[in-house]
Amino acid sequence: MIEMQDVWKTYSNGTHALKGISVKIDRNEFVYLVGPSGAGKSTFMKLIYREEVPTKGQISVNGFNIGRLKQRKIPYVRRNIGVIFQDFRLLPKLNVYENVAFAMEVVEAPKKVIRKRVPEVLELVGLRNKANRDPSQLSGGEQQRVAIARAIVNSPSVIIADEPTGNLDPETSWGIMQLLDEINFRGTTIVMATHNKEIVNTMRKRVIAIEHGNIVRDEMRGEYGYEF
Amino acid sequence: MSFSTLLRQFREGAKSVFRNGWMSVASITSIIVSLLVLGVFIMLVININSFADDADSQVQISVYLESKVDDALRDKVMAEIQTMPEVSEVTLIPKNEGLKEFKDKLGVEGKDLLEGYTEETNPIPDTFKIKLIEPTTAPFVASKISALNDTHPDKPIYKVNYGKGTIEKLFKVTRTVRNIGLIFVAGLALMAMFLISNTIRVTILARRREIGIMKLVGATNAFIRWPFFIEGALIGLIGSVVTVAVLFFGYQELEQVVAADMTLAFQLVPMKQVALKVGGLLLGLGLLIGIWGSTMSIRKFLKV
Numbered sequence: 001m002i003e004m005q006d007v008w009k010t011y012s013n014g015t016h017a018l019k020g021i022s023v024k025i026d027r028n029e030f031v032y033l034v035g036p037s038g039a040g041k042s043t044f045m046k047l048i049y050r051e052e053v054p055t056k057g058q059i060s061v062n063g064f065n066i067g068r069l070k071q072r073k074i075p076y077v078r079r080n081i082g083v084i085f086q087d088f089r090l091l092p093k094l095n096v097y098e099n100v101a102f103a104m105e106v107v108e109a110p111k112k113v114i115r116k117r118v119p120e121v122l123e124l125v126g127l128r129n130k131a132n133r134d135p136s137q138l139s140g141g142e143q144q145r146v147a148i149a150r151a152i153v154n155s156p157s158v159i160i161a162d163e164p165t166g167n168l169d170p171e172t173s174w175g176i177m178q179l180l181d182e183i184n185f186r187g188t189t190i191v192m193a194t195h196n197k198e199i200v201n202t203m204r205k206r207v208i209a210i211e212h213g214n215i216v217r218d219e220m221r222g223e224y225g226y227e228f
Numbered sequence: 229m230s231f232s233t234l235l236r237q238f239r240e241g242a243k244s245v246f247r248n249g250w251m252s253v254a255s256i257t258s259i260i261v262s263l264l265v266l267g268v269f270i271m272l273v274i275n276i277n278s279f280a281d282d283a284d285s286q287v288q289i290s291v292y293l294e295s296k297v298d299d300a301l302r303d304k305v306m307a308e309i310q311t312m313p314e315v316s317e318v319t320l321i322p323k324n325e326g327l328k329e330f331k332d333k334l335g336v337e338g339k340d341l342l343e344g345y346t347e348e349t350n351p352i353p354d355t356f357k358i359k360l361i362e363p364t365t366a367p368f369v370a371s372k373i374s375a376l377n378d379t380h381p382d383k384p385i386y387k388v389n390y391g392k393g394t395i396e397k398l399f400k401v402t403r404t405v406r407n408i409g410l411i412f413v414a415g416l417a418l419m420a421m422f423l424i425s426n427t428i429r430v431t432i433l434a435r436r437r438e439i440g441i442m443k444l445v446g447a448t449n450a451f452i453r454w455p456f457f458i459e460g461a462l463i464g465l466i467g468s469v470v471t472v473a474v475l476f477f478g479y480q481e482l483e484q485v486v487a488a489d490m491t492l493a494f495q496l497v498p499m500k501q502v503a504l505k506v507g508g509l510l511l512g513l514g515l516l517i518g519i520w521g522s523t524m525s526i527r528k529f530l531k532v
Contacts, residue, residue, distance in 0.1 A: 049444070072449070079446035091438055106447035108233050154445065 001027045001189055002048060002158065007057035009043050009213075017043040019213035020057070025191065027157070030184045032200050033193040034224055035210040041193040044210060045160045048191065049081045050074050062157060079107055082151030082159045082188075086166035088143045090135040096122070096146050097131040103150045121149045125179060141172030145179065152183055159183065161192040165199065177203055200224035233451075241458025244431045245466075251427040252463060258423045259467025259517060260474075262416030263510050267475040269409030270506055276402045278497045289370050290389040291356040295323075297384040302354055305384055308376060309358060314369045317359040326352040334490055353386060366390040417517055424463055424521025428456050432529050439529070449530045456522045464518020468511045475510070476503060 002025040009018040017040045025031055033041045046052040047059055050066050059066040064077050090099050097118055104114045122128045125145040135143055144164060151159055161180065165173035177199055184190045194200060200207060200223065207222030208215055217225065229237075245252045291309070293302060302320075310318050321329070327350050345351060358373075360366060370390045377383045432439070442452055476499060483496045 075443075075446040075448045077446075078444065083444050089437070089441060091441065102441070103445040105233070105236060106442045106445055106451060108230060108451065110230065111232050150445070 001025055001029075001062065002191070003058075003060045004047075005058045007047065007054045007059055009040075009047065009052060010055045016213055018047075018054075021210075021213075021215055023208065023215060023218065025189065028184070028187055028189055030181070030190045030205040031192065032205055032207045032222075032224075033191060033210065034195070034200065034207055034226065035216075036226070037195075039210045040213045041210055042162060045162055045191060045193060048158070049078055049083055049160055075107075079154055080156050080158065082154070082156040084144070084147050084151050084159065084161040084164045086163040088135075088140075088147045088167075090143060090146055090150075092135055095132050095134050096127060096138070099135065099146055100149045100153050103153050107154060109154075117153060118149075121153045124152075124182075125149045139172070140168050141175055144168065144172075144176055148176070148179060148183070152188065156188065158189045158191065161190065163193055163195065165194065165196055170198070173199065197224040197226065237451075237454035238458055240455035241462060244428075244455065244459045245462050247434075248427055248430055251430055255420070255424045255427045255463045255518075255521070256467045256470070258416070258420040259464060259514055260471050262413060262420045262517075263468055263471040263514055264475060265416055266409070266413040266513070267471060267506065267510055269405065269413065270509070271475070271479060271502070273402060273406050273409070274502055274506075275497050276405065279494055288360065288390070289356075289358040289366060289373065291358065291373055291385060292387045292389070293354045293356075293384050294382075294386045295351075295353045297354065297382070301380070301382065301384050305376060305380070306356060309356065309373060312369065312372060314360055314362065314365045315358055316361045319357045319359075321355045321357060323350050323352055323354055326350075326355055417513075420467075420517050421521040421524070424460055424518055425525040427463070428460060428522045428525045431456065431459060432525065452530065453526055456526050457519060460518040460520075460522025461515055462518070463521075464514040464516070465511070467518070468514025471514065472507045472510050476507070 002023075004021050004023050007018055007021045008016070010016050021040075021044070033044060035041055043052060047054055047066065048061055050061075050069060054067050057067070061077065062080050064073070066077070069077060091102065094102060100118050100121060101114050104117065109117075119128060119131070122131055125148055127142060127145055127149065130138065130142065135146065138146070144167075148164075159180070164180070165176055168176065173196065180190055180192065181203065204221040206220050207217065207224070209217035209222075209225060293305070297305075306318055306320060309315060327345065330352060358369070360369060367390065370388045374385065374388050377385045439452055479496075479499055483499060486492055486494075486496050
């Protein structure tokens with residue numbers, strides 16, 4: 001599903017973000033990516049959805065060779081990857097329904113399909129009754145649920161989540177985690193970067209720890225392993 | 229692309245034109261200015277060209293006889309001119325016909341001016357209109373005809389006219405006008421393009437977030453480009469439609485003024501004859517400038 005072989009990433013300013021990473025993430029896995037800030041977690045994830053290209057090494061996602069991907073094929077690879085951010089990244093002028101439908105419109109899904117699929121997904125994230133609200137009228141947790149709905153609406157096989165609970169209080173965070181677990185249970189691979197010790201230690205999953213651009217630990221049902 | 233997608237793209241593009249308010253107005257104005265200048269120059273060149281063509285086909289020598297010349301002498305002189313090898317055709321315009329022609333030329337408004345003149349008091353002499361085989365021989369033939377005066381004791385020829393240098397001057401003017409016009413228009417078009425690309429850049433900056441999300445969920449570049457493309461095309465279209473309307477309205481007014489003014493010896497090329505070509509050209513050019521401007525500004529943005 002996702003496979004990296006000796007992947008290096010050096011930015012143009014000379015920063016060595018990743019130094020020879022090799023890893024394999026199978027279909028339907030749930031992976032926590034942990035490690036100090038600036039260790040390379042974000043770069044790791046950006047490489048998966050082809051925001052960045054590796055300086056050296058090979059990455060394959062769903063069978064596509066990401067490093068050698070032709071420019072015009074990038075959109076089609078991304079349609080199979082849902083991305084969730086700490087800051088939600090919703091469009092403020094669109095309401096909840098429109099924000100989710102937007103992701104389907106831009107991949108040119110038929111109107112009929114959009115009208116059927118969006119309520120389904122809103123139901124799944126528990127926002128069916130808030131479809132007409134603007135993002136500004138929602139709590140942080142609810143906004144993240146909208147972002148998750150948008151990420152999964154096109155039924156991607158992988159979800160990349162960059163600290164999805166980073167801006168949320170503990171209780172709300174648990175709600176989001178349960179939602180992600182549910183999505184994972186339904187068959188979507190999830191790669192999630194996090195600094196939340198409690199979550200990692202309670203909802204046990206595979207843990208990959210990155211430090212200074214290297215994988216220093218990779219355990220099934222692992223622990224968070226840091227003190228902050 | 230499905231119909232509903234196409235509709236969406238048009239809606240987004242049209243929305244931006246309004247959302248950018250004054251920037252759009254500035255772009256549209258710059259298109260109007262450049263196309264209007266171009267349009268005026270085109271009209272000018274068309275008219276000068278048609279005038280020159282007219283003059284060219286009319287290259288001929290007019291020979292005015294003295295009014296006292298009788299018919300016998302007139303026919304004799306005419307025959308002499310006809311035998312000249314350079315001459316292809318000599319037409320006699322008798323006094324009366326000349327008067328009538330002049331009256332026609334002056335039209336309704338000038339009717340009063342010639343009211344008093346009858347066939348007896350006709351001030352217009354007999355005239356020969358001479359067509360040449362080769363227009364460039366005009367000066368030579370004219371002097372040859374003038375020389376005929378010396379072979380007749382009555383000196384029957386009053387005046388010999390040929391359009392000396394007029395045609396050359398006209399062509400020179402046309403060329404200069406066209407060149408100056410081209411430089412002007414190129415500069416103005418460039419300015420319009422620059423303004424449009426700036427307007428669209430503002431749209432892009434305002435919608436960076438949206439574009440980022442579009443890319444993230446897998447929109448193709450073509451899909452992202454469409455609204456901007458339409459925005460540029462709309463700006464170009466609005467600008468050129470206004471230009472064509474203004475230009476044609478102005479030209480029509482001018483046409484009437486020229487037609488009414490009898491001191492002018494020429495008529496403007498009728499608008500019907502040029503409307504389609506000039507209108508089409510301006511519309512096409514407006515669209516092109518608009519689309520080009522928008523394409524220039526998005527190209528950089530889509531490389532991520």
